[in-house]
Amino acid sequence: MTDATPARRGRQLPTADELRIWRDFIETTAALGSRLESRLQSDSSLSTGDYAVLLALSEAQGQAMRSSELAAHIGWERSRLSHHLGRMERRGLIRRQECATVPRGAEVLLTTAGAEAFKGATVPHLRAIRELFVDALTPDQIVAAGEIATALRARLDALRAE
Amino acid sequence: MTDATPARRGRQLPTADELRIWRDFIETTAALGSRLESRLQSDSSLSTGDYAVLLALSEAQGQAMRSSELAAHIGWERSRLSHHLGRMERRGLIRRQECATVPRGAEVLLTTAGAEAFKGATVPHLRAIRELFVDALTPDQIVAAGEIATALRARLDALRAE
DNA sequence: ACCTACCGGTTGACGTGTCAATGATGCTAA
DNA sequence: TTAGCATCATTGACACGTCAACCGGTAGGT
Numbered sequence: 157m158t159d160a161t162p163a164r165r166g167r168q169l170p171t172a173d174e175l176r177i178w179r180d181f182i183e184t185t186a187a188l189g190s191r192l193e194s195r196l197q198s199d200s201s202l203s204t205g206d207y208a209v210l211l212a213l214s215e216a217q218g219q220a221m222r223s224s225e226l227a228a229h230i231g232w233e234r235s236r237l238s239h240h241l242g243r244m245e246r247r248g249l250i251r252r253q254e255c256a257t258v259p260r261g262a263e264v265l266l267t268t269a270g271a272e273a274f275k276g277a278t279v280p281h282l283r284a285i286r287e288l289f290v291d292a293l294t295p296d297q298i299v300a301a302g303e304i305a306t307a308l309r310a311r312l313d314a315l316r317a318e
Numbered sequence: 319m320t321d322a323t324p325a326r327r328g329r330q331l332p333t334a335d336e337l338r339i340w341r342d343f344i345e346t347t348a349a350l351g352s353r354l355e356s357r358l359q360s361d362s363s364l365s366t367g368d369y370a371v372l373l374a375l376s377e378a379q380g381q382a383m384r385s386s387e388l389a390a391h392i393g394w395e396r397s398r399l400s401h402h403l404g405r406m407e408r409r410g411l412i413r414r415q416e417c418a419t420v421p422r423g424a425e426v427l428l429t430t431a432g433a434e435a436f437k438g439a440t441v442p443h444l445r446a447i448r449e450l451f452v453d454a455l456t457p458d459q460i461v462a463a464g465e466i467a468t469a470l471r472a473r474l475d476a477l478r479a480e
Numbered sequence: 481a482c483c484t485a486c487c488g489g490t491t492g493a494c495g496t497g498t499c500a501a502t503g504a505t506g507c508t509a510a
Numbered sequence: 511t512t513a514g515c516a517t518c519a520t521t522g523a524c525a526c527g528t529c530a531a532c533c534g535g536t537a538g539g540t
Binding site for chain 2: 168169170174177178180181182187189191279282283286292293297298299300302305306307309312315
């Protein structure tokens with residue numbers, strides 16, 4: 157897949173066309189993310205981070221999860237999660253308590269306020285995804301977007317492993 | 319382009335497939351952005367914000383620009399730019415002075431340290447873009463990525479205008 | 481002349497993210 | 511037993527972004 161055409165071989169830097177597409181792509185996806193963020197914020201007073209945490213907890217057994225389990229599930233560093241949980245706890249969306257089974261473990265619990273906030277956020281959030289992403293693209297483009305994401309992810313993973 | 323197929327008409331929420339692609343897409347592009355950020359950071363001790371500012375100033379007449387002109391050029395809010403320039407000024411990358419021509423205007427100047435930092439950052443940064451983006455995709459996928467970005471941008475602009 | 485309204489830019493408060501350091505606790509090997 | 515060592519989680523310092531308030535000055539309308 158890499159360097160498939162002769163013209164690409166041996167070149168070190170992107171062409172002007174590639175660079176333009178890169179800029180369009182990275183800036184537009186960033187703008188898309190922040191638009192989603194602000195939609196979620198005004199619809200529900202939640203950030204996408206809050207949403208990710210609440211989603212994971214909602215689907216968990218007993219609406220509770222060990223902290224590092226949660227971090228792994230949503231792909232965050234523990235430090236980030238810890239800061240975020242602190243803010244969410246202040247707002248009453250979750251609670252933390254000592255974990256009975258694992259020493260030194262922290263159990264994160266969904267509060268009723270958290271569950272309700274999540275419930276109220278879901279439909280507007282999904283609707284926003286549809287408006288801003290699904291409806292913006294043709295079915296072919298959606299498939300292509302999935303393939304592009306997969307290819308980029310593979311590259312990121314390959315370079316991380318190395 | 320929107321609601322092109324009968325099956326899509328009238329539905330409010332994304333399907334499970336669309337949602338999966340959405341998540342892959344938005345998370346992967348976000349990861350790509352932060353990987354680029356950290357590459358730039360370790361190669362050059364610059365953030366992508368620093369890079370954008372330095373790039374604009376490098377290309378400007380006299381390597382200087384009015385503050386709000388600069389903000390418009392790179393598409394930032396004035397407040398964001400002001401904060402960022404404060405940090406960059408502390409590090410000696412730029413300088414600010416009263417603008418001679420426009421009363422109440424601030425002129426942003428590139429320092430020699432800033433120019434050198436930018437010069438040293440360019441090649442590694444472009445190389446990283448090639449490795450992480452261009453080389454990860456087939457030529458067709460790059461074209462598709464450009465078209466997807468264009469379509470998403472059009473949607474964002476349309477909804478912002480409304 | 482005066483009041484108002486905008487304009488360019490800064491500031492403060494706060495949410496968010498990363499990195500490195502710190503505690504607290506168990507596991508393992510000399 | 512004890513000296514490391516990894517693991518789980520938190521913390522502090524700092525960079526970055528947004529929002530709203532603010533400040534100083536210019537321009538228009540009366």
